[in-house]
Amino acid sequence: MIKLLKIELKKYFSYANFWVIFGLHAALFVLSIFIVANIKIDMQGFDINHLWTFPAVWNTVTWIASWFNLILAIFIIVITGNEFSFKTFRKTHIDGLSRHELVAGKVIVMLMSSVYCFVLVFITILITGFVKSGFIGLSSAFENSYYLFVYLIQAFAYMSVGFFVAVIVKNTGLSILFFILYFFPVEPILRGIIPDVVSNYFPMKIISNLTPAPEIFNFGGSAQFTTSINGSVVTQQPAVAEAPSDLMWLNVIFALIYIFAFLFTSKMLIEKRSL
Helix, strand or coil: CCHHHHHHHHHHCCHHHHHHHHHHHHHHHHHHHHHHHHCCCCCCCCHHHHHHCCCCCHHHHHHHHCCCHHHHHHHHHHHHHHHHHCCHHHHHHHHHHHHHHHHHHHHHHHHHHHHHHHHHHHHHHHHHHHHCCCCCCCCHHHHCCHHHHHHHHHHHHHHHHHHHHHHHHHCCHHHHEEEEEEEHHHHHHHHHHHHHHHHHCCCHHHHHHHCCCCCCCCCCCCCCCCEEEECCEECCCCCCCCCCCCHHHHHHHHHHHHHHHHHHHHHHHHHCCCC
């Protein structure tokens, strides 16, 4: 494992596109959070600032971060496609690495990338949350922190899909195109014509559901509608049901199954096919 880690670190730390992709990922993510967190919306019963205070900020930031997972998946596609295009998979295999170790090396890269995302999002959440909330008790600040660990699984899952696509197609450009087209519009179209009992368990549906969108229609628990019934003013909450936590953990279980399936199938393909 240490040997593989050293090989991968040496390989990608000297790879200019590695720094470009991750620098772009971090810059765009932080910039997006800064811009969106400072948007002012002045509407009665609509408190957008609530999204950026503890504990809601864990959900908000991880949901925004989830959109940047596409960059990570494309990065995995690029480096895997290059291994096939430049015959480095074949060369390292001839030099002594087994096919199992070739796959393990890419899993290590995905794990390192996931940890990077975890740290980046964690720091962003803490800074944003304390700026918007003030210094509150740690127990209140870390409520809902489980969103971050679910996001970690999601980031790894996106990269697993990217790796799987790259192993099947073996061409960087076509792999990126295939991945993007499947993400949208191929799978959404398929989900639209297939019964929900099946379509709800499609891979990208399961993975994207790990970080649900914030309940933007009920930010502060304040009334959203005011109506008059028989001359009396009545306030009402919007009919927005909060997603049950057990559904999230069901998504986590299915996401882990998909991760295993994608990685196992990729390993089988690399072991059976010519490098």
